[in-house]
Amino acid sequence: MEALILTVLLTSVPLILAATGELVAERSGVLNLGVEGMMLMGAVSAFAATSILGNPYMGILAGAVAGAMTAAVFSLFALGLATNQVATGLALTIFGSGLSGLAGAPFVGGTVDGLPNLAIPLLVDIPVIGNLLFNHDIMAYLSVGFLVLVAWFLNRTRAGLVLRAVGNSHDSAHALGYRVLLVRLGAVSFGGMMAGLGGAYLPLVLTPHWSEGMTAGRGWIALALVVFASWIPSRILIGALLFGGITIMQLAGQARGWTVPSQMLSMLPYIATIIVLVVIARNRDFALANSPACLGRLFIGNK
Amino acid sequence: MKTKTTLSFGAVATAASLALSALVGFTTVTAANAADKVKVGFVYLTTPGDHGWTYAHEVARQDVEKHFGNKVETTFVENVPEGPDSARVIRELAKQGNDIIFTTSFGYMDHTIKVAKEFPNVKFEHITGYKRSPNVATGNIRFYEGRYVQGVVAGLMTKSNKIGYLASFPIPEVIQGINAFGIGLRSVNPKAEVSVIWVNSWYDPVKEADAAKVHIAEGADILAQHTDSPAMLQTAQKAGVHGFGQSSDMKAFAPKAQLFSSVNNWGPYYISKVQQMMDGKWSTGDGPDHWAGNTWVGMADDYLVLSPFENMPADVAKAAAQAAADIKSGKNKIFTGPIKDNAGKLRVPAGKTLNDGELFQTLDYYVDGISGKIPG
Numbered sequence: 001m002e003a004l005i006l007t008v009l010l011t012s013v014p015l016i017l018a019a020t021g022e023l024v025a026e027r028s029g030v031l032n033l034g035v036e037g038m039m040l041m042g043a044v045s046a047f048a049a050t051s052i053l054g055n056p057y058m059g060i061l062a063g064a065v066a067g068a069m070t071a072a073v074f075s076l077f078a079l080g081l082a083t084n085q086v087a088t089g090l091a092l093t094i095f096g097s098g099l100s101g102l103a104g105a106p107f108v109g110g111t112v113d114g115l116p117n118l119a120i121p122l123l124v125d126i127p128v129i130g131n132l133l134f135n136h137d138i139m140a141y142l143s144v145g146f147l148v149l150v151a152w153f154l155n156r157t158r159a160g161l162v163l164r165a166v167g168n169s170h171d172s173a174h175a176l177g178y179r180v181l182l183v184r185l186g187a188v189s190f191g192g193m194m195a196g197l198g199g200a201y202l203p204l205v206l207t208p209h210w211s212e213g214m215t216a217g218r219g220w221i222a223l224a225l226v227v228f229a230s231w232i233p234s235r236i237l238i239g240a241l242l243f244g245g246i247t248i249m250q251l252a253g254q255a256r257g258w259t260v261p262s263q264m265l266s267m268l269p270y271i272a273t274i275i276v277l278v279v280i281a282r283n284r285d286f287a288l289a290n291s292p293a294c295l296g297r298l299f300i301g302n303k
Numbered sequence: 304m305k306t307k308t309t310l311s312f313g314a315v316a317t318a319a320s321l322a323l324s325a326l327v328g329f330t331t332v333t334a335a336n337a338a339d340k341v342k343v344g345f346v347y348l349t350t351p352g353d354h355g356w357t358y359a360h361e362v363a364r365q366d367v368e369k370h371f372g373n374k375v376e377t378t379f380v381e382n383v384p385e386g387p388d389s390a391r392v393i394r395e396l397a398k399q400g401n402d403i404i405f406t407t408s409f410g411y412m413d414h415t416i417k418v419a420k421e422f423p424n425v426k427f428e429h430i431t432g433y434k435r436s437p438n439v440a441t442g443n444i445r446f447y448e449g450r451y452v453q454g455v456v457a458g459l460m461t462k463s464n465k466i467g468y469l470a471s472f473p474i475p476e477v478i479q480g481i482n483a484f485g486i487g488l489r490s491v492n493p494k495a496e497v498s499v500i501w502v503n504s505w506y507d508p509v510k511e512a513d514a515a516k517v518h519i520a521e522g523a524d525i526l527a528q529h530t531d532s533p534a535m536l537q538t539a540q541k542a543g544v545h546g547f548g549q550s551s552d553m554k555a556f557a558p559k560a561q562l563f564s565s566v567n568n569w570g571p572y573y574i575s576k577v578q579q580m581m582d583g584k585w586s587t588g589d590g591p592d593h594w595a596g597n598t599w600v601g602m603a604d605d606y607l608v609l610s611p612f613e614n615m616p617a618d619v620a621k622a623a624a625q626a627a628a629d630i631k632s633g634k635n636k637i638f639t640g641p642i643k644d645n646a647g648k649l650r651v652p653a654g655k656t657l658n659d660g661e662l663f664q665t666l667d668y669y670v671d672g673i674s675g676k677i678p679g
Binding site: 001003004007011014101104105108109110111202206207208209210211212213214215216217218247248251252254255256257259261263266 | 349350351352353354382467498499500501503504506507508509510511512513514516517518519520521523532533534537538555556674675676678
């Protein structure tokens with residue numbers, strides 16, 4: 001049982017990282033559908049840096065930088081040139097998939113030593129939960145750390161308030177003298193960095209190799225999680241664990257010979273997501289309370 | 304010289320933030336060009352970077368180029384989903400003047416047949432399917448032979464008597480593999496049980512790793528896979544258990560965990576079919592059986608090759624080599640009765656061997672040794 005729970009936790013880490021980043025971007029009013037592409041760029045860079053430098057911590061850094069740089073491409077078009085965000089985001093995913101495949105070609109067939117686990121002294125000795133919660137690699141800790149940080153930033157800081165204002169009414173924010181595009185550039189870059197970290201987690205921890213398209217749709221799940229969480233950071237944790245939990249539960253159900261068809265079980269995580277979304281949407285005030293009003297809308301400064 | 308051009312995009316994404324689907328970009332790669340060459344097209348399911356199924360086809364394509372030199376021109380399109388999009392890609396390859404087109408996954412079957420009707424002068428080779436037409440031949444490897452040997456090794460190696468199996472989709476080829484594994488397992492071990500997890504994907508490294516972890520958490524100490532990435536073996540190595548590689552040798556990923564890989568060797572098949580084209584002798588031929596297709600061979604012809612037996616005691620390696628030799632010589636046909644299903648019902652009476660057609664049409668059960676039942 002403990003091994004299963006550990007698997008759930010690890011499976012959730014890349015989703016938490018990428019969704020937290022996307023949440024910040026969306027709260028600033030930018031819908032970046034390129035999460036999958038940014039994750040792949042993060043994954044390939046992390047693997048490349050680790051196999052060249054022999055140090056997985058350099059891999060983390062490389063993944064974050066690569067994600068942020070991929071997001072910069074999005075910013076150039078969607079913010080700088082005010083192109084359609086949906087189209088630009090989709091293009092970014094295709095771009096990231098292709099470029100990561102090209103850049104990763106020399107690394108195909110290699111393997112690296114992944115991130116080591118860092119047990120937290122004393123806490124790890126707590127019965128039952130000690131090993132589950134306090135014996136992980138640094139990125140697992142970071143994923144929760146970032147989540148807390150983002151929640152604090154958005155709700156408790158002046159800068160977070162400005163970011164939300166930009167997302168809710170860019171014209172008002174602009175009129176007040178805030179630099180809308182600069183705020184959004186920062187938010188999108190942060191989103192890219194987090195997606196890059198999420199991608200990096202795959203080759204550094206989950207499956208220590210690089211292969212093209214290895215994220216296999218996790219970027220899209222991260223996007224869905226942001227809606228699922230109704231743009232509230234703490235709910236990302238719940239959503240990611242729920243999604244990871246149901247994913248692992250259906251695999252374990254098969255291994256234990258449940259008589260439900262496996263195709264049905266495979267659908268479970270998605271069905272659960274849809275059901276929760278429907279339940280949330282029944283109460284519109286609740287669902288849209290934190291939905292950024294300017295999400296996806298173009299802003300052209302100095303007009 | 305190779306040129307890389309983007310052919311088209313298949314975007315399945317909708318509904319802004321709720322887009323759960325994947326996004327696919329095909330890439331076409333053409334090597335060399337000239338007029339009187341035989342032009343050969345390939346349609347790939349994933350990319351050669353999968354280290355598995357598509358990688359094995361790519362190695363074979365390179366074999367074709369090496370063998371024929373500048374007498375051939377090959378083109379491949381990678382990342383082609385097994386849906387209607389594939390018809391578009393196959394049609395495009397036919398329009399580009401390819402003389403013979405290999406479509407390398409089961410799911411291209413109907414689309415290959417459909418496009419073949421539009422291009423009666425182009426020859427098509429569909430891999431692993433069972434439908435034919437005057438210009439569509441089918442080719443397949445008896446993958447299940449390697450899985451029998453895996454079953455033997457698993458049965459001798461396991462201490463927990465729990466074997467974990469990752470399966471992709473419940474199509475005949477996969478069911479044959481699971482059952483051959485079970486028969487091999489039972490030939491040496493009356494107690495071990497195989498538990499099957501359907502990943503519902505050919506290629507999703509993270510999900511494959513997750514499924515492998517679940518198997519290990521449930522007590523499995525030997526893992527087998529009918530999915531394409533090396534993730535399962537890496538997970539096995541990390542957990543200190545053993546497993547078998549798929550389609551190509553995956554030793555590099557898990558040198559301490561891999562017992563052996565069943566390696567698909569398509570080169571001789573592709574070369575012989577292209578040679579037939581050059582000689583003007585290409586035909587769909589008379590296969591051993593309609594269901595099995597025109598070419599269905601395995602270890603005896605070296606279309607299926609087992610990588611060296613490793614990480615096992617000498618006596619297990621010896622038993623594995625013996626099992627492989629018996630299959631090669633035809634002494635062991637694997638699906639020979641008595642075969643019981645996992646509910647104890649006799650399905651194949653003693654002395655009877657399932658023929659190729661029956662292997663495709665009658666295996667709607669798991670044999671003794673496999674737990675659960677086939678989904679769908």
